[in-house]
Amino acid sequence: MAKRLLVAYGLWALGGPLGLHHIYLGRDSHALLWMLTLGGFGAGWLWDFWHIPGWVATANGVRVAGDRGGTVPALSPLRLAGQVTVGTYFGLVAALGLPWVPVLLAQPLAVGLGVQLVSSVGDQTAEAPSVLAAAFLASLLFQGRVLAVLPVSLAASVAAQRHRRYKPQGTPLPRLPARLYHLGLACLAFAAPLACRGLCGAAGVLGTLLALPRAATELLLLPLRAGRLLAETLGLAGDPPPQPPTTGFGARSWSQRRQWAYEV
Numbered sequence: 001m002a003k004r005l006l007v008a009y010g011l012w013a014l015g016g017p018l019g020l021h022h023i024y025l026g027r028d029s030h031a032l033l034w035m036l037t038l039g040g041f042g043a044g045w046l047w048d049f050w051h052i053p054g055w056v057a058t059a060n061g062v063r064v065a066g067d068r069g070g071t072v073p074a075l076s077p078l079r080l081a082g083q084v085t086v087g088t089y090f091g092l093v094a095a096l097g098l099p100w101v102p103v104l105l106a107q108p109l110a111v112g113l114g115v116q117l118v119s120s121v122g123d124q125t126a127e128a129p130s131v132l133a134a135a136f137l138a139s140l141l142f143q144g145r146v147l148a149v150l151p152v153s154l155a156a157s158v159a160a161q162r163h164r165r166y167k168p169q170g171t172p173l174p175r176l177p178a179r180l181y182h183l184g185l186a187c188l189a190f191a192a193p194l195a196c197r198g199l200c201g202a203a204g205v206l207g208t209l210l211a212l213p214r215a216a217t218e219l220l221l222l223p224l225r226a227g228r229l230l231a232e233t234l235g236l237a238g239d240p241p242p243q244p245p246t247t248g249f250g251a252r253s254w255s256q257r258r259q260w261a262y263e264v
Helices: 005-018 020-024 028-041 043-050 052-059 077-097 103-119 128-141 146-162 176-234 248-263
Strands: 124-126 164-166
Touching (some): 005 020, 005 028, 005 043, 005 052, 020 176, 028 077, 028 103, 043 052, 077 103, 077 146, 077 176, 103 124, 103 128, 103 146, 124 128, 146 164
């Protein structure tokens, strides 16, 4: 089915930060990147406005002369900057949402996947094993520190640029339900750790908020309790002591009970 330029612009305006126009044009990697970064942090969504006509022409099979001038794509500084930025972003998200996973595993894996995702946008891609290997080696070199996420992302991006290539032509796209299913699984895998961490934090905050009224009540009653304790200590308050019986068996038993009380 031929893609229409007006429809593409309409989807860009209505759901551009979620990549709806990229789903319409069959650019699933680009759509997933926009879903996870909210339109390339807003700037990428605005940048798409000038590229939509070319993407529509490509989706309709109209090739632009010189698109593939060689077997290796030309080096793109913009793609390199996107790889470093998204790789760093994915690494920080992994550190925030997966604190129970070893850093040497979670950080390079997240960074490598972010760099590979940017590498797969459009008609280009990179060798995923090389990208992940560079990320793991760099993370091992920096001992998995959180501040090392930037050099790890830089190393993975350099490896992705070194092993860049074009995607095979003529590969048919899966049907739309299958594509949406795969995109949903990817978004769920990205958002689930953050949602779990957020729920745990919200539960802690809720417990604190529920304990605040009781703490406030205890604080307000503290002066009254302190005054009552002081009055009891000085003998100004409390139940009066019982009067001892004066004669007979009751007197001896009362004296004995009082002696026991003194001993206690």
